[in-house]
Amino acid sequence: MSDAPPRGRIAARFAALAQEGRGGLVTFLTAGDPDPQTSAALLAGLAQAGADLIELGMPFSDPIADGPAIQRASVRALRAGMSLRRTLDMVAAFRQQDQQTPIVLMGYFNPIVRYGIADFTAAAGRAGVDGLIIVDLPPEEDAELRRHAAAAGIDVIRLATPTSDDRRLPLILEGAGGFLYYVAVAGITGTRSATDAAVADAVGRLRNHTSLPLAVGFGIRTPEQAAAVARVADAPVVGTALVERLAAGLDDQEQAGPQTAESVLDLVSQLSSAVRSARA
Amino acid sequence: MTVPVRSNSYRTGPDEEGHFGQFGGRYVPETLMPLILEVERAYAAAGRDPVFHAELKHYLTHYVGRPSPLYPADRLTAHFGGAHIYMKRDELNHTGAHKINNCLGQVLLARRMGKTRIIAETGAGQHGVATATVCALFGLPCVIYMGELDMERQRPNVFRMRLLGAEVRPVSSGSRTLKDAMNEALRDWVAHVDDTFYVIGSVAGPHPFPMMVRDFQSIIGEEVREQMVKAEGRLPDVLVACIGGGSNAMGLFYPFLDEPDVTLVGVEAAGHGIESGEHAASLAGGRPGVLHGSSTYLLQDEDGQVIEAHSISAGLDYPGIGPEHAWLHDAGRVRYVSATDQEALDAFTLCAKLEGILPALEPAHALAHVAKLAPTLSRDTLLVVNLCGRGDKDIFSVAERLGVEL
Numbered sequence: 019m020s021d022a023p024p025r026g027r028i029a030a031r032f033a034a035l036a037q038e039g040r041g042g043l044v045t046f047l048t049a050g051d052p053d054p055q056t057s058a059a060l061l062a063g064l065a066q067a068g069a070d071l072i073e074l075g076m077p078f079s080d081p082i083a084d085g086p087a088i089q090r091a092s093v094r095a096l097r098a099g100m101s102l103r104r105t106l107d108m109v110a111a112f113r114q115q116d117q118q119t120p121i122v123l124m125g126y127f128n129p130i131v132r133y134g135i136a137d138f139t140a141a142a143g144r145a146g147v148d149g150l151i152i153v154d155l156p157p158e159e160d161a162e163l164r165r166h167a168a169a170a171g172i173d174v175i176r177l178a179t180p181t182s183d184d185r186r187l188p189l190i191l192e193g194a195g196g197f198l199y200y201v202a203v204a205g206i207t208g209t210r211s212a213t214d215a216a217v218a219d220a221v222g223r224l225r226n227h228t229s230l231p232l233a234v235g236f237g238i239r240t241p242e243q244a245a246a247v248a249r250v251a252d253a254p255v256v257g258t259a260l261v262e263r264l265a266a267g268l269d270d271q272e273q274a275g276p277q278t279a280e281s282v283l284d285l286v287s288q289l290s291s292a293v294r295s296a297r298a
Numbered sequence: 299m300t301v302p303v304r305s306n307s308y309r310t311g312p313d314e315e316g317h318f319g320q321f322g323g324r325y326v327p328e329t330l331m332p333l334i335l336e337v338e339r340a341y342a343a344a345g346r347d348p349v350f351h352a353e354l355k356h357y358l359t360h361y362v363g364r365p366s367p368l369y370p371a372d373r374l375t376a377h378f379g380g381a382h383i384y385m386k387r388d389e390l391n392h393t394g395a396h397k398i399n400n401c402l403g404q405v406l407l408a409r410r411m412g413k414t415r416i417i418a419e420t421g422a423g424q425h426g427v428a429t430a431t432v433c434a435l436f437g438l439p440c441v442i443y444m445g446e447l448d449m450e451r452q453r454p455n456v457f458r459m460r461l462l463g464a465e466v467r468p469v470s471s472g473s474r475t476l477k478d479a480m481n482e483a484l485r486d487w488v489a490h491v492d493d494t495f496y497v498i499g500s501v502a503g504p505h506p507f508p509m510m511v512r513d514f515q516s517i518i519g520e521e522v523r524e525q526m527v528k529a530e531g532r533l534p535d536v537l538v539a540c541i542g543g544g545s546n547a548m549g550l551f552y553p554f555l556d557e558p559d560v561t562l563v564g565v566e567a568a569g570h571g572i573e574s575g576e577h578a579a580s581l582a583g584g585r586p587g588v589l590h591g592s593s594t595y596l597l598q599d600e601d602g603q604v605i606e607a608h609s610i611s612a613g614l615d616y617p618g619i620g621p622e623h624a625w626l627h628d629a630g631r632v633r634y635v636s637a638t639d640q641e642a643l644d645a646f647t648l649c650a651k652l653e654g655i656l657p658a659l660e661p662a663h664a665l666a667h668v669a670k671l672a673p674t675l676s677r678d679t680l681l682v683v684n685l686c687g688r689g690d691k692d693i694f695s696v697a698e699r700l701g702v703e704l
Contacts, residue, residue: 079472079603080589082484083327089471101601127325127588132602154325154588158315179329181491186332204329205489 027120027148028173028196031070032231032252041248042070043293044233045286046124046257048091049074049108050100051264056274057095060264060282061112065119067283068290071233073151073255076105076125083153085208087258090265094272102129102138106145113146122149122175122196127163136166143170149196151175157189164193178224180204180212187227197231197252200224202238208258211237214246221250241292248296256289308555308631311622316505316592318625324504325588326484333491338506340411345513350406357402361435362392364399364517368525368682373652374668381536381675383668384529385685386522386550389658395687396518396546397428401497403514405432408495415490416440418497419483421448421476421542422613422660423455424687425499430464440464443482445475448612455691473606476542476616480590500543501620504591508620515549522682523553530680536561538671539684540664541634542578542614544623546686551632561633564623565667567609568636578607579636580619581627594621610639610695611659613687637666643699645669646689658687659695 035042045064050057064072077095081088109121123142130138130152142150150172155163157176164174173196181204182190191198200220202212212220221232234247235255247254263285267278311318324334344350358364367387375383388396401418408416416438420426426442433440442459446468449456459466472478480502487496501508501515519537526534537554539547541564554560569577577583580595587596589604597605597617607617626632637645645665649657657665661684668683675681689696697704 080477080481082481082590083329083488085485086471096603103601128596128598128604129602131587131593132585132598132600153327154591156324156326156328156331158331159323159325177328179327181329181332183332190328201329204491206485209489 027118028071031120032197035070035252039297041251041293041296042253043068043244043290044071044073044235044253044255045069045260046073046075046255047260047264048077048088048095049105050077050095050098051091051261052094052268052272052274052278053098054100054104054108056279058108058111060279061108062115063279063283064286065116067286068294069119069286071120071122071253073122073124073257074105074109076102076123076129078126078129081126083206085206085258087208087261087265091261102133106141106147109147110145120148121146122151123147124151124153127152127155130163135162139163139166139170139172143172147172149173149175151177151199153177157193175199177201180220191228194228194230197233198224198228199255200232200234200251202234202236205236207236209237211239211243217247218250241288244289245292245296248293254293260285308626308629309552311625312505312509316509318622319628320586321593321621321624322505322508323593324591325593326504326591327488329488329491334504336411340407341506341510344407344410350410353406354403358399358517362398362402363390365521365525366390368522368529370529371653374649377652378669378672380672380677381679381681382677383672384526384534384680384682386518386682388518388546388684388686389661389688393424393428393431394690395424395428395658396515396549397425397499398431399517399549400499400511400514400545401425401428401432404495404497404510405436405438408497409436411495413493413495414438415494416497417443417483417486417494418499419443419476419479420499421479421615422611422658422687423448423452423459423691424613424658426459426464426466427455427462429497430459430462433464434462441486442466443469443479443486445469445473445479447474448476448479451612451695452691453694475607475612477604477607484590500545501548501622502543502590502592502618508592508622511545512548512552512622515545516552518546518549518684519551519553522550526680526682533557533560534680534682535559536563536671536675536679536681538563538565538664538668538681539686540565540614540660541619541623542567542616542660543618544620546684548620548622550684555631562631563667563671564632564634565663566634566636567611567614567663568638569608569610571638572636576608577636578609578614578616580617581624581634582636584617586624589618592621594618594624595627610642610699611663613658613660614663635667637663641666643696646696655685656689657685658689659692660687661685662689
């Protein structure tokens, strides 16, 4: 068990960001991509490079909400021997060094079912996981996970999308924990981008319904786009762009080289400085 | 485990949230939820509308050619020397399989909902061909996702779909078979929620699809009931059907679920044998999990990663099974067995020689079980096997297995 109460880290981080008057940067990488060692090194360097919250993908064989880049990240991680247990081990190792940066695991439900829902949330809580985003688990199906997650001090983060109308939003928000993740485009990861105006509109509408912090993801690739989101929402989420940067640094055999992690962290730094100065 | 059955009926599922006991449900990305709920409402409204039923019946009768015959297979009966074997000839439907029963229903529903673009996944190509056919009939653009491996195995159907005006998109991810085609179709749907309807081909996927597909396929069992009473003056004793996702089996079984004297047997694909690990038998070799929108039995490893299925039959080559089958399995109402690639091939050639019928490799698995079961039953036992598809599409795979160059 870590020193800080797990429930606190996400709320504390957003409170600190509000205090500083700036948006936060959420980064996504798949756990174990391209191999467990490189992935652990990346995880250890993200906060230093400017990530305010860390989303860690739990690799899955059939990621139906992900585009080709993140699909391939899952394949690489699984080939390198990654598993849900090793993902939790990776978080636990990270927590030895960093007690502050929130970690949110993102993925699909089946590996959790296989692990055992109660066993998984308990183990995740012990490892220092703060939140869960399960993309194929809509509010209609997440009661059991939320019950066990709550017992382990973990937030289950709900998703709102461009298709979440006023009839559906109350259902999404009732029981939403940590922050609200707005999926900016109806689609899969890494394909299209929403316009700044569309994001601003959606964020405005969501603010009328909730006081939860708002993160916005899907289609945010560049420092400029991240900065634009940081001006209206609490935090942009950047995933595919980082995963593609990582993939570009691999050799023909999809093995990491000496520069692989560094080039990903460079992009994190650029994104972070754009986000930090966005509201200046 | 909670069971949705009230009274003593097996026909009351799913519950309002789409669950059959612990199985079923709606495990889809949030983006799809409003659309799935809209499909559910539209389907309920269509069910209450006599115009919808009349339209469906019109096309099933005059376009598909229903009812399909219930044929007494006397030569097979004599060969096995046991049960009296009847074949439900759904391979005689337009497009050569049972799949079109469901495609018609779903595309008519999509039209009612104002959807202007149709997508589907296909394994053996039968569902793809049926969907492309119905889209041609109604002038709707149609995209079919198909695994690259299946495209090799089912070349005639790929060409057929293209002739019908469909775009066939090869899927190169994962095992390059049905499971991956379904992943890709779901990704397409998430990105085109406004104008697109996903015609799911089996009793799989999120609620209301397992229920809806079952309902559209139940015409198979309803006809069998009527035809058998007319032919023999009573209900059949045993029904046998193959199972990939399980739509032909669900359609045959559903009208008989509450007839306790009717034995129901589902035949999964055992590939190289269950013990080899290379098979597609989710019930025999899988565990409960969540894939493609529902909770059901899945082939998966210790970490919850979905394992690639194996079957000589592209239509059975799927690591999951419809959630209602999972529930009927646990409830003990249906007996689930399996047949290997080799057993199916043997049944394929036997059926061709004795009855002059080339069955698809999918129902050849059902026939393979009939070969084991029929000799153990008395001559007054009425056994119906669902011949849910014809084998023309499979001649290349069969030739290859028999070492014949075409």
